[in-house]
Amino acid sequence: MDSISHLMTDDHRRCDHLFAEAEQQVANKNWELAGKNAHAFNAAILHHFQHEESTLFPAFEKATGMQGGPTHMMRHEHEQMRQLLAELMDAIDAQNQDRYLGLSETLLIFMQQHNMKEEQILYPMIDQECAEDSEQLMAGLHSTPENSNAA
Numbered sequence: 077m078d079s080i081s082h083l084m085t086d087d088h089r090r091c092d093h094l095f096a097e098a099e100q101q102v103a104n105k106n107w108e109l110a111g112k113n114a115h116a117f118n119a120a121i122l123h124h125f126q127h128e129e130s131t132l133f134p135a136f137e138k139a140t141g142m143q144g145g146p147t148h149m150m151r152h153e154h155e156q157m158r159q160l161l162a163e164l165m166d167a168i169d170a171q172n173q174d175r176y177l178g179l180s181e182t183l184l185i186f187m188q189q190h191n192m193k194e195e196q197i198l199y200p201m202i203d204q205e206c207a208e209d210s211e212q213l214m215a216g217l218h219s220t221p222e223n224s225n226a227a
């Protein structure tokens with residue numbers, strides 16, 4: 077049976093894949109592909125954050141009555157990553173390899189730690205606390221029409 081944990085972990089891997097592709101293309105100075113992949117990564121991860129903040133986290137907060145707990149911390153980390161992402165997109169648009177690779181290294185460490193906390197702690201808690209609504213919560217991740225035009 078599918079779970080929120082499983083679905084969201086898969087989505088982390090999808091974002092990781094786009095991120096790795098972009099980094100590789102930047103390393104090769106293949107700017108056209110690098111730009112495509114970097115913007116696809118940016119759109120995918122922002123959509124993922126949005127789904128967590130507008131759907132999953134509120135469901136968890138409602139089920140547990142916990143507002144200042146793990147979801148608060150995750151929202152704060154999203155904000156920090158959004159700033160890094162904005163800088164990363166500036167670097168890709170400027171075709172600045174050193175800056176891009178420096179920022180992507182910082183972002184990678186951030187993402188790995190953030191995703192690990194969600195995958196090992198928060199998502200399993202959400203699976204447990206929100207079991208009754210899980211189908212509806214899962215449907216939300218991919219039901220949003222493409223709203224980010226990377227080009």
Ligand SMILES: [Fe+2]
Pocket residue numbers: 125128150154190194
């Ligand atoms: Fe997150």
Ligand SMILES: [Fe+2]
Pocket residue numbers: 084088124128191194
């Ligand atoms: Fe996540």
